[in-house]
Amino acid sequence: MQTIAVIVVADIAYLCQRGACQAANDYINESTRTHFPVPESGFRLIPNVMVDVEPSTLEAPVTLPELLVATATPSSQAVLTSPATKLYLSHLSSLPLTTLLTEPTRLATESDLLTADLTQLCHNQHTTFLSLHSASTVLSSSLESLTTSLDSILEEWIPSLEHESRRFVENTQSIQRDRRKASLVLEHHDKLLDVLELPQLLATCVQSGYYAEALDLVGHFERNLLAVLPQTALLDSVHASVLGSMQSLLNQLLHQLRAPAKLPVLFKTVNLLRRMDVLSEDQLAVAFIQGRAANLEDAFDRATGTERHRQEDPARYLRKWIEVFREGVYDLVTQYSSIFLPLPAPTSVTALSPQSQLSPAMLRSFLTTCTSAFLTRLLTLLRTTLREIPAVDMSSVSSLITQLAYCASSFGRIGLDFRAALRPIIEDAVYDIVTRGFKDAQDAFEKEVADATRSGKRPSDWLIVPGFDLTLGSQSRPSALGFVNGILQALNSLRLVAPPSVYLRVSDALDKTLLVVSSALLTYCLSRDWGSGESSADESGPAGLETMVLGGVGRALWGGSGAALGYLREALAIGVYGFDGQSDENDVQLRYLAGIGSMIEFGEEDEVDPTGEDVALSWGFTVTKIS
Structure with missing residues (x-):
């Protein structure tokens, strides 16, 4: 039994020496099953070593590479643990016994062939090997020189390179900040474009007459941008442009109060001024009266002409002036009452508009002052101009009296009947x-x-x-x-x-x-x-x-x-x-x-x-x- 074990170990060693690891592995497995059956007492055969194994401590089977590594010298362990050795031993383990028995012969034959081939190669390519040796020598010296140069570079140039790198970083910090800013601007390009285009869009809306849309843009800017974003130079510039457009909008709305317009247009204009919230209700009422009074003055000038026309034909001058007075002042009173004076409430308490804390009496006082001024102007004009009408044109005086009576009765419907004031003026003029x-x-x-x-x-x-x-x-x-x-x-x-x-x-x-x-x-x-x-x-x-x-x-x-x-x-x-x-x-x-x-x-x-x-x-x- 010992003789067989020695032979088997020798064969395995020979196979491993020739590189036929797989064959050696197969040979070991086959020999173990044939010549060394595991006894019932529970031990395993290791070449040249007998180890008693208790049945209670029996573990998983040990492979051939493990057995060889356990018995090999330290110098051979590196060879046995290499991937090629492990692969060959696995190959030996898979070979049948007949093949495993012939494996030493095959390995010897391959070894002889390899030796012959190497000999022939050395004979034929000896110049190449000599050149390779010379190149290897030169390469070794070059590598040593390179190592020395690299050491000097690491010792001398690396600190300078680090210094220059730090200097470069310091010099490029502003550029990096600008690049980051540019990247941030590019990232929020659409939002910034909306903000920058808002003043131009607002100015276009104001110039085109889209006043409600302009106020919507201003509200969006104040709520979503001015109140949320931090105060910056760009935001201040946009805010200044918005304020300029708002001033232009205010001027145009106030100009509309001076232009010929009907009640719906004036009502819309006043509501827009209320949305702007730049004038209090009393200031808005005064601005409305001033605007309509200026429009009425323009109507007087267009209808009656200059002072020379009054002197040339006083009756015609008065006729046109009274006509403009009747229409203009009547419209002013009705428009002001519809816009600023609250309608009578069913209860005793009259609700004021949210824009104003003024009483209706205060708002009415503005209207009373305006109408009194125009009425005083009419009576003064009648006193000075009626008497200038020549006696031959007394029929014009009669028609003027009829026109004044109609005008006074019209104003009586809004509480401004001034017929009683006409009698002494007409009597004095006729006299x-x-x-x-x-x-x-x-x-x-x-x-x-x-x-x-x-x-x-x-x-x-x-x-x-x-x-x-x-x-x-x-x-x-x-x-x-x-x-x-x-x-x-x-x-x-x-x-x-x-x-x-x-x-x-x-x-x-x-x-x-x-x-x-x-x-x-x-x-x-x-x-x-x-x-x-x-x-x-x-x-x-x-x-x-x-x-x-x-x-x-x-x-x-x-x-x-x-x-x-x-x-x-x-x-x-x-x-x-x-x-x-x-x-x-x-x-x-x-x-x-x-x-x-x-x-x-x-x-x-x-x-x-x-x-x-x-x-x-x-x-x-x-x-x-x-x-």
């Missing part, structure tokens, strides 16, 4: 127009009397016209007839607009005019100094002719109820106002006029005292007698 007609006729006649007195004309030269024809022009009419026609023209204009309350004033003015004219003519007649020139009339003497002319003029103007001056007084009382035309015998003015007529007709100065105290006190003038 001024009529008395101006009286004054024009009076001035014209007085001028002719003064010219005749200054030039010494005889009564027959200017008080009468030979062969007078009514169909001829006014230049061929007697001066007294021109005066009467002027008074009648003023009275005819009064018939169109004849307020009963001005009758006494007009009658008083007419009497004053008649007295002034009569006194002027009386002064001329009493002078009796007409020169020694020849008379144009074919009479026996100049004095008799002039006396006859004066008597005829006196009878025509002052004599009897059918005389011209009495007719003028009756024309006012009966023709214009329809009063009773019976003259009062105690009428001082009538008696005074009759006395002047007698003096002119008969030359009797003592029949009436033209400078009497009663007349002077009643009419405020005196007659100067020229001797």
Whole structure:
């Protein structure tokens, strides 16, 4: 048994020496099963070693490489533990016994062949081996030199390289920061672009009239950007641009309040101003009134023209001004009431708008002040312009009164009925127009009397016209007839607009005019100094002719109820106002006029005292007698 074990171990060693590890492994397994069965007592056979194994300590089978490593010398253990040896031993373990028995012979044969091949190779390639040896020697020296150089590099250059590297890092820190910033900007490019384009987009919305969208953009900027992001120079710049666009938006909205617009547009504009929250409710109300007042002023200028147009045609100027006033002020009141004044609540408590803590009375006071100013302006304009209308255009005054009555009734529906304030203005204007007609006729006649007195004309030269024809022009009419026609023209204009309350004033003015004219003519007649020139009339003497002319003029103007001056007084009382035309015998003015007529007709100065105290006190003038 020992002999067989020795043989087996020898064969295995030979196979391992030749590299046939797998064959050796197979050989061991086959020999173990054939020649060395495991006894029942429980031990295993290790070549040259017998180990008792207790059945209770029996473990997993030990492989051939493990057995060889356990029995090998330390120098051989490295060979036995190599991958090639393990692979060959595994190969030996898989070989059958017959193959394993021939494995030593095969290994010997392969060894001889390898030896022969190596010998032949060395013989044929000895120059190559010599060159390889020389190259190996040179390579070894080069490697030693390289090692020395690398050591010097590591000792000398590496610290310098580290220093330069640190310096490079320090010098490139700003660039790295810029690169990181650029990367961050690139990462948030879309968001930054939205922020940077917001001012331009906001300005475009404002310029295009998209005011609600512009306010939405501003709200987005304030809520989602300005309140969230930290304060930076870029955000401050964008905020400044947004504030500039908001100021432009505010200016445009305030300009819309000055432009012609209806209630829906104005309501929308005021709501946008409330959304901007830059004006309090009282400031907004004042701005609204100022804007609409400015628009109304522009409408006045466009409709009425300049001051020159007012002087050229006062009636047309007033007509257009009243029309613009009626439409503009009425619209202002209704628009302001709809926008700012709350509707009456069903309960006693009126809710104020959330934008304001003002009471409705305070808001109404703004409107009252504005309408009072425009109404005062209208009344002032009526006082100054109505009296400028000529008497021949009294029909325009009548139409203006109708227009004013319609305007006042329209304003009465909104609580601004001003008809009571029109009455004294219209009465004064009518009185001024009529008395101006009286004054024009009076001035014209007085001028002719003064010219005749200054030039010494005889009564027959200017008080009468030979062969007078009514169909001829006014230049061929007697001066007294021109005066009467002027008074009648003023009275005819009064018939169109004849307020009963001005009758006494007009009658008083007419009497004053008649007295002034009569006194002027009386002064001329009493002078009796007409020169020694020849008379144009074919009479026996100049004095008799002039006396006859004066008597005829006196009878025509002052004599009897059918005389011209009495007719003028009756024309006012009966023709214009329809009063009773019976003259009062105690009428001082009538008696005074009759006395002047007698003096002119008969030359009797003592029949009436033209400078009497009663007349002077009643009419405020005196007659100067020229001797």
